[in-house]
Structures are given as C-alpha cells and as structure tokens.
Amino acid sequence: MDQKTVVVGSRLPRTDGLAKACGTTQYLDDLTIEGCWVGGTVRARVPRGRIREIRQDLSFDWSRAVLVTARDIPGLNVVSMIRDDYPALADPLVSFPTQAVALIAAPDPETLREALAAVSMDVEELPPVLTVEDSIACTQVIWGDSNVMDEYSVVSGNAEGAFASADLIVEGIYRTKHQEHVYLEPQGMAAIPREDGSLEVIGSMQCPYYVHSALVKGLGFSPEKVMVRQTETGGGFGGKEDYPSILGLHAALLALKSGRPVKMVYDRKEDLLCTTKRHPSVIRHRTGVKKDGTLVAAEIDIILDGGAFTTMSKVVLSRSILHATGCYFIPHVSVRARAVATNTPPNGAFRGFGVPQSNFAIERHMDRIAEILGMDPLDLRKKNILKNGSSFPYGQVLGEGMSAELVLDRVLEMSGYREKRRLFAEENRKNPFLRKGIGLSLGLHGGGFTGSGEEYISGSSSVRVSGGERVEVLVSSVEMGQGASTVLAMIAAETLGLDLMSVVHHVPDTSVVPNSGPTVASRTTMYVGKTVQDACISLVEQMAEKAAELEEFAGKRFSYEKGVFAAGEKDRIPFFEMAKRLASFPGILSATARYRPIPGFSWDESTYTGDAYKAYAWIANVVEVEVDMDTFEISPRKAYVSAEIGKAVSPVLASGQIEGGSLQAFGYAYLEDVGMKNGSYTTAHLNQYLIPTTLDTPDFSVDLQEVPFSGGPYGAKGLGELPMDSGAPALVAAVGHAAGVFPEGIPVTGEYLHSLLRKNKKERKAGEQ
Amino acid sequence: MKITCVINGTFRVLDARPLDRLLDILRSMGLSGAKEGCGEGECGACAVLLDGELVNSCMIPAMQVHGRTVLTAEGLGSPENPDLLQRAYAEEGAVQCGFCIPGMVMASRALLARDPHPDRTVIRTGLAGNLCRCTGYEKIIRAVEKAAGMGYGEGIPPFAGPVCDYPPEFSEEERKSFFQPSSIAEAIEIRAEYGDEITFLAGTTDFYPDLKNDKVEVKKVLDLSRVEELRAITRKDGELFVGACASDSMIMEHPEVLSLFPALARAAELSGARAVQNRATLGGNLASASGAADLPVPLLVLGASVILRSVRGERRVPMEEFFAGYRKTVMKQDEILRGVSLPLPRGSLRQAFFKRGSRAALTLSRISVACSAVLEEGTLKDVRIAAGSMSAFPVRLPETEGYLSGKKLSCVLANEAADRASREINPRTSGEFRKTVTGNLVRKFLLSLSPKEELNGR
Incomplete structure (x- = not known):
C-alpha cells in the first residue's frame, strides 16, 4: 500500500479552478437554449x-x-x-x-x-399533522396505516439486564431542527x-x-x-x-x-420554501454508566421527521441508527429508529445523511454523562473510545482502521485542549461579560452505501483514449464543487503514469457514461475511484496485449510503467504514441471496470447485522468560541480538526472539504434556523435563513491522517460528509463551557441561550431559598 | 433608453429599460460570470465593480450605469491568461463549486484596492457580503493573502473618472415616467408635480428586493443619484450636515463623522457588507422608516434634525418627530429629504452604538442601542438612550435617561439602569430576550465610561 505516487497525494491545483475564477464556467442558467x-x-x-x-x-x-x-x-x-x-x-x-x-x-x-x-x-x-408527536400519536393517519414510514432496530447484548449492573443511569433528550443546503446555485x-x-x-x-x-x-x-x-x-x-x-x-x-x-x-425564495431540508430529529438516550465512566448499557430512541413523502428517509434513518453510538463501545445496546410522516415539505438528503443528528445526540450525551460524573468530557471519551477489535452494536468488528483515538490524540496536541479548558474557566471569572469556551467532539462516517448497497448498485466506470492525446474518465459521478472531476482524473493519471493535464472527466451524460452510481454517500473517491483505477489497469493490459499483435512488435511482451510501454531496452513507447499505433483497433482504446465486492464483509439486511460499511473515516474537532454575555452572541474563533480519511488523493481538496463541511456544521449548531408555520417554511430569504459569513467563521487548523484502506484507490476512504457529522456538538460544548449552560438542542440561538441562562439563574435562586 | 458606459475596458452604447438590472444587462451580453444567487443583495454572487467600487449588480438600475465603468471577473483575465488574483484562487484551492467565486474575486479586488496589505480581519470584513457554502472561507482568505503578498493591490489603477459628461438618453415614453435630475432645484419641481406617484431611487438596496417581492408599484421614478449636492458631508455653523445620498461607506469613513460622531460611523459600519454600504444611503435608511433601520438610532441620541426641502422651502424636523408610524414619516408629498444636521457635540460627549443581529455581518438588527452622555467628575449629564428594532420605529428611552441624569456613575447605578431600560421597552416579539439585551447594552455603555477599578470603588 505504501507505493510511491506522483499525482495522487500531490498539491496540483484542481482542473476546473481557473475557469471558475475567471467567470467563464457555464451553469444551467448561463446557457442559451x-x-x-x-x-x-x-x-x-x-x-x-x-x-x-x-x-x-x-x-x-x-x-x-x-x-x-x-x-x-x-x-x-x-x-x-x-x-x-x-x-x-x-x-x-x-x-x-x-x-x-x-x-x-x-x-x-x-x-x-x-x-x-x-x-x-x-x-x-x-386537518393536518404538523409535529412528530402528533404523527406518532396518529391524531390523523396521513401515511400508510400508522404514519411510520420506516422503522429499524439494532440490538446487541442485553441492555435491559445490563442496566442493573450500572452505578447510575443518565437520560437525555436531544433535538435538531431542519437545515437548508444553500447551495449557491x-x-x-x-x-x-x-x-x-x-x-x-x-x-x-x-x-x-x-x-x-x-x-x-x-x-x-x-x-x-x-x-x-x-x-x-x-x-x-x-x-x-x-x-x-x-x-x-x-x-x-x-x-x-x-x-x-x-x-x-x-x-432563491422558491428554492428556500420548496426544496428538501435535513430531517429534524428527536433522539432520546438512556445510558447505564459505572462510577469510573465505563458505559455498560444504552437505550436509544431516534425519531426523524420525514415530511409528507419518503424521498430518502428510509436510508437516512438507516444511517442514523447505524451511527447512533458514535465512536464509543457500549456492550449492551438497544436502538429503535423511526421516520414518521408530517404534512410538511418532504425532508431529503443532506450531507451527513442522518449522522449529524445521531452524532449530535451521542456527543451531547457524553458531555452530559461527564458533567454528572464530574469527569472531563475528554476522559470519559477516552475511556469508552472504539479501538481496533471493538464491536459496533450491529456486530461489525474491524481489526484495522478504527482511528478514533488517533484523531483524538492529534487534535488534543494541536489545540492544547486540556490546558485551555482550565485557562478559559479562569479567565472567565475575571471577565464575566465576554467569555471563552472550548469544546470537543468526535465523529465517524461509514463510506459508501450501507450494507450490501455497493454490491446492489454494482457501479461501473470507463476510461477511453480520445483525440490521440487525452484520456477521458467516463462516470456518472458529477463534479459539484467537491472536486470529483479532479480527484478521479488524478487517480486515472496516477494509474496510467500520465500527467494530470492529459486526463479529463467527461460530462456525466446518461447516453455516454456508464452508471457508476449516484454522487452521494462519500462514495465517489473510495468506490468510483477504485473502478476508475481498475479500468485504467485494464486499458493498459488490453493495449499491451494488442501491441504484441502489431507487425512492428510481433511477439514482444510489453510491460508498462510511468506512462511508457516497454519491451526490452529498445522498444519504449509512450502511452499516447502506442494509442496512435493502435488506432485501427478502436475497441482496444477504452475499458470498463465494474465494482468488485471486497472479500471479508457481509451484511444481513433482514436482521440488520453485520458489516455495515467496509471502511470508516474518523474525525475529532476542538472548537473555541467567545460568548458575549451582554448580547448572547456566539463567535467561533478557532477550529482544530484532525481527520483520518485513508489516503488523501488531493490533500488540498480534502482539507477544503473539511473546512467547508465543518463550517456548515457550525452554522447548523447556532445560526441556521428554518422557521415553520402551519406546515410551511417561513424563512424565504437569505436575510432570514442565515448561513455563516466570513465574519462568523473561525480560523481553521486541519490535520489529515492517512491509514490506507486496502479496498480504496491508493488507500482512499470516503470523506465528504464526515466534517458535517461532527462539528456541531463541539461548538455547542464550547458554548456550554463558556456560558455555564447545557444546550440540548440546536440551533443555539440568542433566545435559546438567554432562556438557558435565565433557567440557571432561577434554579440558583431557588437553591438559595 | 440609451446608456453609455465602459464594460471590461470596452466603450459601449447600450439599449436598455431604465430599471433593467445591471446583472441582466451583463448576462445578456454573455458576461455570465456574475450570477444570481438571491436577487436581493444577500449573497454577493453578482458582485462587480462600478467605478471601482464593489456593488451587487442585481440591485443596480440601468439608468444609473450611464457614464460609468463596469468591471467583471471576465474583465480581469481568462482561463488562458488569468490575472494574479484569479491564479491565487485556483492555486490555493479557494475554488470549489465556483458559483460564488466571480463575485468573491471582485470583492477581493475591491478590498485589495483599498488596502493592498490587509490583515485577516480586514479580509474577512471585505468579503463578508459574499456567501460561500463550499469552502469554509479559509482557503479564500489565504488566496487573498497570497495575492496581497505578490503586490496585487498596489497594481490596481485608481478610478479614472466618468466615461462621459452628458446625461443618458431616455425615449420619449420614458421621459414621462423617469426623472434623473442633477440638482435639488430640479428634483423638488418634479416631486411637487407628481407627489405620491413618485418612487425615489438612490442606492436601490431596498428598491430591488421590494420590487422582487411585489412590495412596490412603480409609477414615476425620481432618481436622485446624479444630484451631487445630496452626497455632501460638510461642517458649517456649529453643525455637521450629512447629505441624504451619502452612502454608508462615505459616512463610516468620513474623518469628521469618525471623530465627532463615532456612534453614527459605527452604525454605518455595521449596517451591511461592503457592496451594500457602497450603495445604501442615509436618506433611504431614514425614509424607508423601517423599525430595524440602523442609522436613525444614533441620530436620535445625537440630537439630529432631518432637513426636508420642497418648492415651498425648507424645514427642519427633529429626529424624534420624523417617524409617524410603521413605515411612515412626516415627509409631505412634495418634499424630498435633503439630509440631516447634527449639532457639534461638546468635547466630552461619550457615545456608542451597539447592534445585535443574528450573525456577525450582513444582518438585520434584532436589537440596536445607541447611547450618549457626558461624564463630569463622576456625574452623568445629558444622558440619551435610543433603541431600535423593538417597535414600529426607533425610540428614545426618556424614563431611563431621566433616572440617570445627574446621578453618580457606579456599578449599582448601571445595573439599575439596565433593569429600567429593559422595562421601558416593549418589543413585539422575543420580548424577554430583547429586553435583557437592551438593558445589558445600556449597562455596557455606562460601565465603559469609567475605568473598572473606579466603578468598583463606588
């Protein structure tokens, strides 16, 4: 796996960057039809x-x-x-x-x-059903016969029995609201x-x-x-x-x-009012804990608001339940997850796909347990963190690639978390009006489709030589900013030993490209990239084989390295030169590869057990905030992120994904607030639905850790959704640390923070009396 | 109408309708780098430079483009021959989906033209009106730092002046409805003739969102943007006069506003991001009579008067009396707003403006508070407090003011004043939150007047 690469892992700029910076890239509304x-x-x-x-x-x-x-x-x-x-x-x-x-x-x-x-x-x-509570209570039946669109459960061990061995039981209910994508186009x-x-x-x-x-x-x-x-x-x-x-x-x-x-x-107005949003959630945790912080049992109940129709709810829910216990090992677990219908616009896919909700709940709950035990949230996490050989509640055990502890240790080093946690508390006593806080969170994301999903879609990719001096990558995976057109081209260029400029990503067009699957689920680099790599290998093999049939090379055996076909010392033919000589066999100049199931993994859909994902990416976040106690304004100041993503095909794009995804998570945590009235969104303008501006953004320090995954191209794993999963709880923890409150839901708006502080004050007064 | 302008270095005479948006004009010419992300000045994807200043092209009427110079991302460079800034964006990984990038590049150029070697805060402030959802901004900031390091800002030529000195050519039909006078005298004649049929144009930052949301019906248009005398900020006879068409940028950067009325400068600075500040005017902020307007709040505590002019003459209305109700002012149907007059403050007048929006930039006020006072030997005098975004229009808090005047400043007094201010206001929504924050900001102002040690001693 530790092969030397030239293009993969390099800092080459993305292939579409200049045209976009010069304003010449044409989007749909720019085209004249x-x-x-x-x-x-x-x-x-x-x-x-x-x-x-x-x-x-x-x-x-x-x-x-x-x-x-x-x-x-x-x-x-x-x-x-x-x-x-x-x-x-x-x-x-x-x-x-x-x-x-x-x-x-x-x-x-x-x-x-x-x-x-x-x-x-x-x-x-x-009469409409407007809340998940009413939906579950079946005040009106609006979907199926019970309003429950989908339901899953995951059980391991004997949670009920194990609660008896706990020293205490900690409960909490965590809520998240809608989130709007605000793609700029x-x-x-x-x-x-x-x-x-x-x-x-x-x-x-x-x-x-x-x-x-x-x-x-x-x-x-x-x-x-x-x-x-x-x-x-x-x-x-x-x-x-x-x-x-x-x-x-x-x-x-x-x-x-x-x-x-x-x-x-x-x-923008129609887009904000009518298109899908992230599913709101209500997640209840009940956890049995030993005095030393060891988690012994957990009951988790997840409810997602699906809106009026299914769209993606079934699979969003599936990811929610599979990520419900986060980065922690709990021996006895019982999780129930339901997506229910309401007469509100259907909720759909959004980066993270159910994980931001369940990860917010588990991370907040860890903070709550730590608070009740009087432990630092960090120590509680360390005690229960997943390691190689730990099992997930659905039974999966990975012998390698469980990197939660790796990224946690890295982020602690980068941020000085322990020292600052003490220092800020001290400073806040001196300056009660502008307080500092620091918070921590972990996250994981299973790359690619859940369970046997990749086997089921069985995507394929093609490569072909076109125009004598270019290789085209033909996939249905799209470029939408994340860098697929560059990363897939980098994988092809590396495999073929060509420079990046010689490879282009063909426009996804169903009449031309094979079905490599949808551009979702952090699967493009990891799975589509692998089939692109396989297609390139196959292309070279075909060309070498056919070359031996050419009169000039009769009977020679060609090997291929660094862009050159070689047969002995004398015959060294560069890739495109060989393509030219093979031009009379056009069938030879393209190749297709289909996804090959990775051995050693199995999933049982009927029992919801087995290997839910073939590889997980890992992330640890430390966020520093300032909270203005006069105005209840939250200002994120610094974000430290360490992520383990397998091989970073393009470190520049990878860190860009982490920064952008993290900021989206921070917005989710305290700014972004979809208004609802009688089943309609009320936030119709970008001055009502607010996303972070430059001035709402912390300085980022990003660290990439690479533990190669043998099933991915050059060891790459999925990355796109990971940062969105996990930034919010760190920010909320930091706000809690600064202001001395415990937010249970997001967004933590000024009003919400104010109400928490008032409650504190009242409780303190009541305590004094 | 026919307008003459220079677009990306090329002299052009264009046919347009007077209210056509510059964005649509550019896009119809094939310059599709400027994008429509919201059409309301909230995202910056359509940002271009107009006479060297950053503007949102979705809010610029064709009739105001005449005689001016437009620069778009396509005018900086091409993929084959990008300029240094564009290259820095591509190299630093600052580009992802790319939709916001042409506007972002123009905002970057504008900020580097003003400050060739900005620090991170200056960069963030200069880009605060340009939303990006992909990058987290980190690499964008680095790209600007890189371009700055290579001297990009120093190489930007200063604005060369108007393209032509003749007015735009309206069609006969347009001349009946569109008026673009170059003097106040002409403007008041037109106003006198058409009265309430008139829709005023100046910075058009409210006009286009209103038009898009069917909140305005356009009959006759009186565009004040060519009346040079309305843009002046001048000091005369113990007063500072700020013209109705002075923009937020002019107000927040004017040396005398900064030194004499820092609370007003601060309100302008917090009123929006650069592309909006370059356009939004004092007059528009007052005349729209929005409860959330920023500038009236400091003007209330600074003793300003609004100057209204008509063919009948000129009158002064104290700021307190200018608003007549929700979205209503005392302006008569033949009057135009000429500007505001601020009495020069006594040397020791302390003043502050605070705004609590919903995020750090480009946000409407949810709560705004302006305070001014004189502190003489520990005693408060001339205390004035105003709050915005609470009710139909910004108001003074006379009870709290009365309570404070003549009292010795102390921590206890500041806390009591906070309580009183909270009780005195009556917000329509989020009552407890707004009351608490308003009180806190009054306390913050009072506590800022003396060193902490002195206050604790009392």
Whole structure:
C-alpha cells in the first residue's frame, strides 16, 4: 500500500479552478437554449386537503402559455425514488403546502407571472399533522396505516439486564431542527424535446441516473428515449440528490406538452420554501454508566421527521441508527429508529445523511454523562473510545482502521485542549461579560452505501483514449464543487503514469457514461475511484496485449510503467504514441471496470447485522468560541480538526472539504434556523435563513491522517460528509463551557441561550431559598 | 433608453429599460460570470465593480450605469491568461463549486484596492457580503493573502473618472415616467408635480428586493443619484450636515463623522457588507422608516434634525418627530429629504452604538442601542438612550435617561439602569430576550465610561 505516487497525494491545483475564477464556467442558467420557454409551478398552499377543482382564469389568454396538471402525465404520477409515494403533481390529495399541483410554461418570465396568477384552486382542507408527536400519536393517519414510514432496530447484548449492573443511569433528550443546503446555485433543470421523439434533460444535479429513472417512470418512455446530462453544478450537499428528479420531471412534462425546450430555474425564495431540508430529529438516550465512566448499557430512541413523502428517509434513518453510538463501545445496546410522516415539505438528503443528528445526540450525551460524573468530557471519551477489535452494536468488528483515538490524540496536541479548558474557566471569572469556551467532539462516517448497497448498485466506470492525446474518465459521478472531476482524473493519471493535464472527466451524460452510481454517500473517491483505477489497469493490459499483435512488435511482451510501454531496452513507447499505433483497433482504446465486492464483509439486511460499511473515516474537532454575555452572541474563533480519511488523493481538496463541511456544521449548531408555520417554511430569504459569513467563521487548523484502506484507490476512504457529522456538538460544548449552560438542542440561538441562562439563574435562586 | 458606459475596458452604447438590472444587462451580453444567487443583495454572487467600487449588480438600475465603468471577473483575465488574483484562487484551492467565486474575486479586488496589505480581519470584513457554502472561507482568505503578498493591490489603477459628461438618453415614453435630475432645484419641481406617484431611487438596496417581492408599484421614478449636492458631508455653523445620498461607506469613513460622531460611523459600519454600504444611503435608511433601520438610532441620541426641502422651502424636523408610524414619516408629498444636521457635540460627549443581529455581518438588527452622555467628575449629564428594532420605529428611552441624569456613575447605578431600560421597552416579539439585551447594552455603555477599578470603588 505504501507505493510511491506522483499525482495522487500531490498539491496540483484542481482542473476546473481557473475557469471558475475567471467567470467563464457555464451553469444551467448561463446557457442559451434556442426557443426555450420558462416554467413555473402552482402550489397547494394548504398543508393537507383534497383538490376539488383547478380553475383557469379566462381573462388570461391561455394560447400564450401551457398548463400541465396531473391529467397530462403520460406515465405514472410518481417521482420515482426509493419508494413510489411522491406524486409528481398533487391529485387529488394535497400533503404539504408547497406541493406542486400544476405547472405552467410561457415564453418569458413576465407572461409566466401573469399565467401563474391566473390559476386558482378549490381545495377542501383536511386537518393536518404538523409535529412528530402528533404523527406518532396518529391524531390523523396521513401515511400508510400508522404514519411510520420506516422503522429499524439494532440490538446487541442485553441492555435491559445490563442496566442493573450500572452505578447510575443518565437520560437525555436531544433535538435538531431542519437545515437548508444553500447551495449557491439554486435548483434548475431544462428539458429539450428532440425531433426523433426523444427527450434531453439537463441541469444541476448529483445523480443523472436517478433523474433518468424518474423520467422513464413518469413519462412512460423507454430508457433509451431519455438522455440526462449534468450541467456545471454550483453546490449540492445532498440537496441535488433527490430534488432534480422532481424538477426534471416537471420541466419534461412542460416540454412534452408545449413541444419546446422548457427551463425551470428556481429563484432563491422558491428554492428556500420548496426544496428538501435535513430531517429534524428527536433522539432520546438512556445510558447505564459505572462510577469510573465505563458505559455498560444504552437505550436509544431516534425519531426523524420525514415530511409528507419518503424521498430518502428510509436510508437516512438507516444511517442514523447505524451511527447512533458514535465512536464509543457500549456492550449492551438497544436502538429503535423511526421516520414518521408530517404534512410538511418532504425532508431529503443532506450531507451527513442522518449522522449529524445521531452524532449530535451521542456527543451531547457524553458531555452530559461527564458533567454528572464530574469527569472531563475528554476522559470519559477516552475511556469508552472504539479501538481496533471493538464491536459496533450491529456486530461489525474491524481489526484495522478504527482511528478514533488517533484523531483524538492529534487534535488534543494541536489545540492544547486540556490546558485551555482550565485557562478559559479562569479567565472567565475575571471577565464575566465576554467569555471563552472550548469544546470537543468526535465523529465517524461509514463510506459508501450501507450494507450490501455497493454490491446492489454494482457501479461501473470507463476510461477511453480520445483525440490521440487525452484520456477521458467516463462516470456518472458529477463534479459539484467537491472536486470529483479532479480527484478521479488524478487517480486515472496516477494509474496510467500520465500527467494530470492529459486526463479529463467527461460530462456525466446518461447516453455516454456508464452508471457508476449516484454522487452521494462519500462514495465517489473510495468506490468510483477504485473502478476508475481498475479500468485504467485494464486499458493498459488490453493495449499491451494488442501491441504484441502489431507487425512492428510481433511477439514482444510489453510491460508498462510511468506512462511508457516497454519491451526490452529498445522498444519504449509512450502511452499516447502506442494509442496512435493502435488506432485501427478502436475497441482496444477504452475499458470498463465494474465494482468488485471486497472479500471479508457481509451484511444481513433482514436482521440488520453485520458489516455495515467496509471502511470508516474518523474525525475529532476542538472548537473555541467567545460568548458575549451582554448580547448572547456566539463567535467561533478557532477550529482544530484532525481527520483520518485513508489516503488523501488531493490533500488540498480534502482539507477544503473539511473546512467547508465543518463550517456548515457550525452554522447548523447556532445560526441556521428554518422557521415553520402551519406546515410551511417561513424563512424565504437569505436575510432570514442565515448561513455563516466570513465574519462568523473561525480560523481553521486541519490535520489529515492517512491509514490506507486496502479496498480504496491508493488507500482512499470516503470523506465528504464526515466534517458535517461532527462539528456541531463541539461548538455547542464550547458554548456550554463558556456560558455555564447545557444546550440540548440546536440551533443555539440568542433566545435559546438567554432562556438557558435565565433557567440557571432561577434554579440558583431557588437553591438559595 | 440609451446608456453609455465602459464594460471590461470596452466603450459601449447600450439599449436598455431604465430599471433593467445591471446583472441582466451583463448576462445578456454573455458576461455570465456574475450570477444570481438571491436577487436581493444577500449573497454577493453578482458582485462587480462600478467605478471601482464593489456593488451587487442585481440591485443596480440601468439608468444609473450611464457614464460609468463596469468591471467583471471576465474583465480581469481568462482561463488562458488569468490575472494574479484569479491564479491565487485556483492555486490555493479557494475554488470549489465556483458559483460564488466571480463575485468573491471582485470583492477581493475591491478590498485589495483599498488596502493592498490587509490583515485577516480586514479580509474577512471585505468579503463578508459574499456567501460561500463550499469552502469554509479559509482557503479564500489565504488566496487573498497570497495575492496581497505578490503586490496585487498596489497594481490596481485608481478610478479614472466618468466615461462621459452628458446625461443618458431616455425615449420619449420614458421621459414621462423617469426623472434623473442633477440638482435639488430640479428634483423638488418634479416631486411637487407628481407627489405620491413618485418612487425615489438612490442606492436601490431596498428598491430591488421590494420590487422582487411585489412590495412596490412603480409609477414615476425620481432618481436622485446624479444630484451631487445630496452626497455632501460638510461642517458649517456649529453643525455637521450629512447629505441624504451619502452612502454608508462615505459616512463610516468620513474623518469628521469618525471623530465627532463615532456612534453614527459605527452604525454605518455595521449596517451591511461592503457592496451594500457602497450603495445604501442615509436618506433611504431614514425614509424607508423601517423599525430595524440602523442609522436613525444614533441620530436620535445625537440630537439630529432631518432637513426636508420642497418648492415651498425648507424645514427642519427633529429626529424624534420624523417617524409617524410603521413605515411612515412626516415627509409631505412634495418634499424630498435633503439630509440631516447634527449639532457639534461638546468635547466630552461619550457615545456608542451597539447592534445585535443574528450573525456577525450582513444582518438585520434584532436589537440596536445607541447611547450618549457626558461624564463630569463622576456625574452623568445629558444622558440619551435610543433603541431600535423593538417597535414600529426607533425610540428614545426618556424614563431611563431621566433616572440617570445627574446621578453618580457606579456599578449599582448601571445595573439599575439596565433593569429600567429593559422595562421601558416593549418589543413585539422575543420580548424577554430583547429586553435583557437592551438593558445589558445600556449597562455596557455606562460601565465603559469609567475605568473598572473606579466603578468598583463606588
């Protein structure tokens, strides 16, 4: 594994950086599409109801626009995702306020506005379910027969019995709210009908083949009649995993009915009000602990608010439950997890995918246990931390690559945590108005799909020589800012011994690239990268074999190293030169590799036991904050992060992922606050839903640790979601340390912090009396 | 209308509608580096330089682009021939999805033009109006540091002056509805003629969000941006006069505002990020009569008067009497806001402005407090306190002021004043939180007036 690499591990700049810095990169809304109309959406406006009638105001000249309702859907009225419960257009039931009821296309935005204003609805309102509490209580049945969309349990040992051996039992309930992605480029898709009756759908997306499946089902088209092509994507974070299937289908329906290209680009308001968010959660922990801090038993109950339809809830929930005990070993565990329906917009994929919620709960709970035991949170963590050979509650045991302790030790060294924890407490006594705090958290993230997911999708990647001097990487994995186009090209360049400039990532287009799976789950570098590497090896083997058949090299055996085919001392043929000589055998100049199951892992979906993930990445965070006790303002000042991610293919991009993901987690912890009223989001502008600016951002120190994973390309593991999983509890712990409070939920807004301090004051007064 | 301007070094005469956004003009020309991330000045993805100053192009009307110089990311360099700053962005890993980057690069250039060797705080402040969701900003800051280290800021030429000296050419139809006078005299004539049909344009930082959200109906437009006399900040006859079209940037950087009225300078500094501050005007902040407006709060404690001008003459309205209700002022339908007058303070006047937003930058006030007082031999005099964002418009706290005036300053007094200030205000929402913070800020001001040791001694 310790092979020397040239491109992999280097600090080469990303391949798309300059074009982006110069403003020449074209995103969907920058493209001119000949004869294109614009599309818009008519929405329900009530949380639950039954549509009696959709009315068209005849004072508007309807020959100027095209209206699509559920009746116009040629295929099934569903947006196909993991479960077909989400109608493309409400008919007749309405299940959340921003649900699409009808679609309109018009030649220009002004006409579209007029047309949208000329549609009204007669809806019989039904009593909605707006909270998870009401959903579980079944005040109304709005989904299935119990409102529970999915339920899992994980059991190891005998938790009930083990509680008896504990010295004390610590309980806590932790809550997290919605989080909005705020990719800077809003959602946008366009559909372009072609003369041969096929349809091209382009746009900002993470999963071209997901959109493809949704179109096939919704339009009733055969697969080859639909082409999906990704356009440059200005951020996704999971928000463009599920939603482009909806928007793509909407644009397609309008394009088919109008017979013209139709583009739908949400403005920020529509994007904030209508697209998916991170699932809110309520997580209850009950833990049996020995006096010395040893965890002996745990009961955990996880509830996620799924919103009105499943989207990704089933798999989000799965990740929540599998990460419920975080980086700690607990011998007896019983976890129950449910995703329940409410009449609110469906919640969907968001970087971390259920882990930020469960990791927040376990990390906060560790802090609570430490507080009750009078231990430093660090010592409690050290005592129970997972090590090589420890088992997870679902039975997985890894003999190597359990790096929680490695990253914890590194972050302690970098941050001076122990010393500062003491020092800040001292300083705060001298300056009670501006207090400092420091907090710690750990996190882990299983890379790739859960269980047998990678075997199930069995993704493949291709490489091909094109134009005589380039190698193209053909995958459905998209570049959305995270650096896939650079990292996959680096893996190919390294494997082929070429320089990075000779390799390009082909635009993901379902009519050209194989299905390497969706761009999700921290799987692109680790799994797709591996198949790219395998495809490159296969390409070289094919070329070497065929070269021996060429007259000039008859019978020679070529080896390949550092970009050169060699047969003895004399015949040294560079890669592209050889490609030229083999040009008459075009089949030779491309190769495909499919995912090969990694031996030694097994997963039982029916019992939810086994090897949930083949490798985990690990992270430890220390955050320093200042809390202004006059205004209850929180200012993150320093963030120290150590992450173990296997081989860092591009250390620059890897640290960029960690910084960006951490900041997203910090925003989640104290700033980002989706308002809700009667089932609708109320935060409609970026001056209401606030994400961190430069001035809300700490200075970062990032440390990468590399424990190679034998199944990944050059030892790489998944990384993208890891920092989002784990930053929030460290920040909240730091706020608690500074202000002397214990927040149980996020975001820790000024109001919340103020209410905690008031409660403290009241309790102190009551204690004095 | 026809407008003459220079875009990325090329002289152009463009056909446009007067309220077309500069963003759309650029994009329709194929300059799609400027992006629409929000259309409301909240993200900075559309940022460009206008006459060398950072602006959000989603909030610039075509009629204000005439005679001016526009620079976009495409004007700095190309992928084949990038400029030093763009190269630093690519090399430092400051680019991820790239959507915010053209705007971010322009904000970086603007800050380096002002300060070629900034520290991290200056860089952060200069970029605070440009949201990035990918990078965590760390590498962006490093890219700016790298470009600064290579002398990028020193190589930026100063603004060369207007492109032309003639006014823009409106069509006959437009001339009936769009007015762009160059003097106050002309402006008040137009105002007198059309009264409440008039929508004023100046910095347009509220206008475009309102337009987008259907909060404004445009009939006649009176654009004050070419009235040079409205932009002046001058000291005369024991007063400092700040013109209605003075921008937040001008106010927060003006030496006399800084030395005489630091609370006002601070309010301007906290009012938004650079691209907004370069545009938002004092007059707009007052006339919009928003409960969350920042500038009226210090003006209330600094004894300012609002100067209103009409064809009937000029009148002065004390700041306290200027607001008439939610989103209402006492301005008559033939008046324009000429500016505010601030009496020069006594040398020993202490003043402060505090703002509690929901994040550190580019945020609406949730609570704002301005205080001023004179401390003579430990005794408080002329105490004035104002609070914003609590009610329909900013208000003074006369009971707390009265309680404090003439008293010896002490920790006990400061705590009591905090309690009284909390009780005196009546916030519409988040009551307990806002009351506590307001009280705390009054106490903070009082405690800042004397060294800690002295106060503890009392």
